[in-house]
Amino acid sequence: MNATTHAVFGVAAFAGACLAAGVEPPAYAYPAAVAAAWLPDVDNPRSRLGNGLSRMRSPALNLLSRPLSWALRATSFVLVRTVGHRTLTHSLLGLALFCAPVWLLLGGYPAFALALAAGYASHLLADALNTRGVPLLWPLGKPFRLLPRGIRSGGAAEAAVAVAALALAGYALALLHPALGGALGLS
């Protein structure tokens, strides 16, 4: 799945999780959900985050983002050389390894922690719709697929899935933020 589809799934999953848990999401948590939804593909050096952060317009922001950008590239290099793409980061083990420190460090900010966890988990769900599937039980077992044949990445079917997820995200956002729903004419 491409970065846009993962971003939409991240927002939809986070908004859904907030509705289910009765959490009121602050605006800053949405970008966190999107970043977490991109994180599992850091094991691919050509992915949005694996390729480092794109150059910012402002030199000051660029300077701030460089260390993170290098860290992402280094992580990407190590992962692709050791375990390969779509392995550890796309498994339940990877999800647990990500969520444990998030919960420990950000337990005081439940909405933020929920955004990161929901975003990451949404990536595994989206990739499970793919032809290749996800190795949930990595390093054991076969890749797991939600659909018998799966959806090809970048095809019309992926676009349709992204639009459906966008509709769900919009519905959840309108419920979470009634003012936003009113502005969009939904309530």
Ligand SMILES: [Zn+2]
């Ligand atoms: Zn992926």
